[in-house]
Amino acid sequence: MIRIELLTPNGHLFSSDTYNKLFTMHGVVMIFFFLIPSIPAVLGNFFLPLMIGARDLAFPRINLLSWYLLVIGGLFAIFAMLAGGVDTGWTFYTPYSTTYSNTWVIATALGIFVAGFSSILTGLNFIVTIHRMRAPGMTWFRMPLFVWAHYATSLIQVLGTPVLAVTLVLIFCERVFHIGIFDPALGGDPVLFQHLFWFYSHPAVYIMILPAMGVISELISVYSRKPIFGYSFVAFSSVAIAVLGFLVWGHHLFVSTQSFFAGMVFSFLSYFVAIPSAIKVFNWTATLYKGSISFETPMLYAFGFIGLFTIGGLTGLFLACLGIDVHVTDTYFVVAHFHYIMVGGAIMGYLGGLHYWWPKMTGRMYPEGWAKLSALVIFLGFNLTFFPQFILGYLGMPRRYHTYPSEFQVLHVLSTAGASVLAVGYIIPVIYFIWSLRYGAVASSNPWGATGLEWRTPSPPPVQNFEKIPVVTHDAYDYSTTIGEVIEVG
């Protein structure tokens, strides 16, 4: 709907108010209720215990509680949308959110607050599970990189999410009780909100992308039949991204009257995140070198991820640069950048992982031809949607406007056309995944010939994951011993 509205320069479909509510709804739902929980909740909950040889997570009931909290949070957000929506953007910037907006700010914030606890509990559960429940022989440096990535993600969830919760409570306090925290008229400081918000919300990007990186490490290794090049570097780079990610939030505040000196420090620190990110990308490509590469659907998503994440990451360096950021702040350049990371990165990782583990989760294979086609359609549709937005932003098209000068129309039409292609690309997997549940070929326990423990149990796994807890004697991705070897079931 947003993209259709942007087909024409004058915006015939919606009023400005409705458009504000639409992009807020898009941001809130996609970030807090899809991207953050997607890989950890769907793939992490299922495979993290399997991959370390455990029967379940350390706290199954807390896991259930975290599911209930996510649903309750989602219900609040849905209520807010149905009741009239909220128009602050997903960022809830003050003083608009606390003083001026007449929309359902509190209900939406409450939904995010509750869903945040779901995220914290998942992180807590993963950390304890990884520390306490590894199978005999599963040392830290034998763990699959998917598990390392989730460990780093969990650290962010536990350390960062409470700050978001506190920030949302402070919005509530100021909006309802008029306690001066962010409003200068009451003795507050609006930029303080941005500090608190981005202390969580910048690392939150890594909550979305790190699990995807974990998935990609698995895929690259399996489909090139090689151990990941520089395993320990890739493992530690996840932790490094988690830690460094907490030191860079001020790059969102370069034009928000933040002190110039703080801006310099944040700019400098932001460049550091490129190091562990580049370590991953280079090590994945080095893994491919002389590998026995095959091009199954998950691997296509992995290639897509590497390309799109690299573009998203490198344009992030543009934004970390104080001078360039002033030019492109709040333009489509930023929109394109974060969609390359969050959609091109996180969703490609999610879909790659979903295809890779679908046979294990359901016991059925998906149709490979359709899956390859949809991976290609998604890749093309994604680039057609978001690449023109880099140009739009650089030319000065601001984000969050539904009207624009007519010279931008060609690029907007391209972007809308891309979004339509992308939508088709997303609908095809929905159809064939549902189809495969009933009609797909029955999957063996290890259809990809992979090394992980999750492939040493039947597809789908029994309730207790393993009939007998496995004993680990090899490093992760040790293809020297398993190529051609039939892995026993049970």
Added chain:
Amino acid sequence: MTQHIDSVKTYALVFIALVFLTLLTTAVAYVDLGPFSPVVALAIATAKMLLVALFFMHVRHSTQLTRLVVTGGLLWLAILIFLTLADFGTRGWLGVPGR
């Protein structure tokens, strides 16, 4: 892992200390200490936090790993405060409005 349990007397003393510190916070609020008012209030709050963490939350007798978790949490709070103050503390140094 051995479980160390403090005596009721210890808990009672900690409780009394917490009540005393709360009363002290209230009393100090009536005294004008100028710029030191928030410093004193935060110092008392920190002391109370330490008492709760060390005794009621058993951090004093916990494993190294638990202590690491607690220290990590405090370190992250310090990052939040320090880097935010890096902005607030250096605003206006350039003499340009808004910078």
